[in-house]
Amino acid sequence: MPDDETRAAGFAGLLHDVGKADIPLEILNKPGRLSDEEFAIVREHPRKGWERLRAAGIEDEAALEVCLHHHERMDGGGYPDGLQGEALTLLARMGAVCDVYDAITSNRPDKAGWDPAESLKRMASWKGHFDERVFQAFVRSLGIYPVGSLVRLSNGRLAVVVEPSPRSLLKPVVKTVFSTRSGERVVPESIDLSAPGCTVQVVQREDPAQWKIPDLDEIWSGIPGLGRG
Numbered sequence: 001m002p003d004d005e006t007r008a009a010g011f012a013g014l015l016h017d018v019g020k021a022d023i024p025l026e027i028l029n030k031p032g033r034l035s036d037e038e039f040a041i042v043r044e045h046p047r048k049g050w051e052r053l054r055a056a057g058i059e060d061e062a063a064l065e066v067c068l069h070h071h072e073r074m075d076g077g078g079y080p081d082g083l084q085g086e087a088l089t090l091l092a093r094m095g096a097v098c099d100v101y102d103a104i105t106s107n108r109p110d111k112a113g114w115d116p117a118e119s120l121k122r123m124a125s126w127k128g129h130f131d132e133r134v135f136q137a138f139v140r141s142l143g144i145y146p147v148g149s150l151v152r153l154s155n156g157r158l159a160v161v162v163e164p165s166p167r168s169l170l171k172p173v174v175k176t177v178f179s180t181r182s183g184e185r186v187v188p189e190s191i192d193l194s195a196p197g198c199t200v201q202v203v204q205r206e207d208p209a210q211w212k213i214p215d216l217d218e219i220w221s222g223i224p225g226l227g228r229g
Contacts, residue, residue, distance in 0.1 A: 012066035019049025031109040062091050070095035075128030093131040097138050116146035117205050144169045150206045156181045160220045165194040
């Protein structure tokens with residue numbers, strides 16, 4: 001995308017959920033399942049956000065469009081306007097993918113966030129939800145093993161993905177966290193699996209819940225306390 005469109009996409013992403021400010025906190029932070037009435041209130045946030053932006057003098061059409069339509073679906077099953085297909089702008093389709101990925105990988109009052117790779121797998125199965133071309137571009141940008149994924153390496157260590165590699169989708173940069181041979185945590189060590197001469201490879205993705213490693217987010221991000229709970 002041209003630089004001006006890229007900046008517009010970033011601006012829209014920053015502002016797309018401002019309508020959440022109009023949703024009562026007892027609904028946003030409810031630990032259990034929302035009632036139909038509560039969910040109806042939540043569904044108002046795209047239009048509330050659009051109204052907030054207009055009232056604030058925001059005239060950027062991309063930001064307004066993404067704010068209003070980031071919960072629309074390609075098959076017309078979304079909200080608030082039930083738009084579908086070509087009626088949705090490219091940035092609105094991009095916003096839909098990013099918003100869902102953020103939602104399902106984040107810890108919420110009613111559930112823990114899903115593993116990044118598992119989240120992509122589930123999103124890929126939701127036919128009619130996303131623009132396929134946009135979704136595939138999103139997957140390529142994250143890599144086959146998204147940041148935060150727990151993987152098993154060929155040297156017997158478990159590692160968390162720190163960043164994708166521009167050289168290979170299958171060979172990200174990782175930090176080791178656990179030895180499956182000794183059954184003990186290890187001092188985190190960064191490994192660029194795509195570096196020349198590196199013989200270590202990813203064998204498979206692992207479920208963090210099975211290994212009880214609660215600080216994966218803190219390890220890959222370097223931000224203290226950013227755990228999965």
